[in-house]
Amino acid sequence: MSKIISGYAERFAELEKAEGVFAFLDELLLQFGADRYVISGLPLPGRSIDPLVLVLRLEEVMGTGPRTGLLDPTDPLLQRARDGKVGFAWTDKDDAGGNRPSGTAALIRGETAHAVGVVPIWHFAPWQGALVVAGERMKIDDRHLAGMDWLLRQAFRRLFALGAVRRERPGELSxxxxxxxxxxxxxxxxxxxxxxxxxxxxxxxxxxxxxxxxxxxxxxxxxxxxxxxxxxxxx
Incomplete structure (x- = not known):
């Protein structure tokens, strides 16, 4: 297992373009059973999240780049992701127990999944982001969430090194x-x-x-x- 993990890290480090990083990450997330997900930066107060959306996969279609009106930065799921460092599952109970349902969860959950996994991306401060992921065959438990957290760290380490993602978000403090x-x-x-x-x-x-x-x-x-x-x- 350690050799496999080491190989993944080396593969990410060798990729020369952002498209390759996202494609390899997509390949690995599919192995987790993830067929629907979004990866996005999280904005500062009063700022739009649209330009921070990096990847959207819905079933067979994966696209990269900003999305207009796709996510609401005040979504309770995204706020919890911003405030935390540990992955978690978001279920129907979370929607029922909150002030309002999560539109992000509804988008990614689709018609078959009962829960979505959420992995905060917090290792590259001040940048903050999150992966929201679901799949009919996907297990959302601590082990799988930790595995996806590791993959995201490798991917974003390379993306920042390539300059494909800006560490500074609009509205950052000087x-x-x-x-x-x-x-x-x-x-x-x-x-x-x-x-x-x-x-x-x-x-x-x-x-x-x-x-x-x-x-x-x-x-x-x-x-x-x-x-x-x-x-x-x-x-």
Missing amino acids: AQERRVVSLAAIGKTAVEIAEVLAISQRTVHAHLQNASDKLRATNKTHTVVEALRYGQISL
Whole structure:
């Protein structure tokens, strides 16, 4: 098994075009029994998800590239994927128990599958994404979700290396905004942040305000929470 896994990693590393990476990933996902899936980046607040959709497979048809109006970034399934790091199954009970059903789950589930598997793609911060997958013969358990997580890591490592996927999404915080928010997150005051970064307090407040606006936050604490949630900073 270790030789097979090593071979997959080497194969991904050898591919020279994004189309080849997606085709090989598709081949491996089909071995899991996945015949319907979408792979997409997840946007920052108030931003469209359309340009971040990378792959859509519905039965026999697989296409790559953006999709207009396909996904709703406020979908409860996608929000859970953005906030987590572990794959999970989304079932009819999740639709019934939430504030509203997941349109993404309905799209990928089709008429035969009873559940969809969801694998967050979180290893390449600040970029965030997810695989939502289903298949009539597919097992959605911890082992299979972990296997797909490993495949996604190999695929996206190569895609980022090829420059086929941009790590920066629209609306990302600037490097200096991240530094300011990171220091605020560990309790530094504006005076202390100004001293650490050798900038004025006025500039500190300007960076915090810009970050707050980008993240649709209402105050400094909310800005820190949203920056963590959207992969802009880490603690």
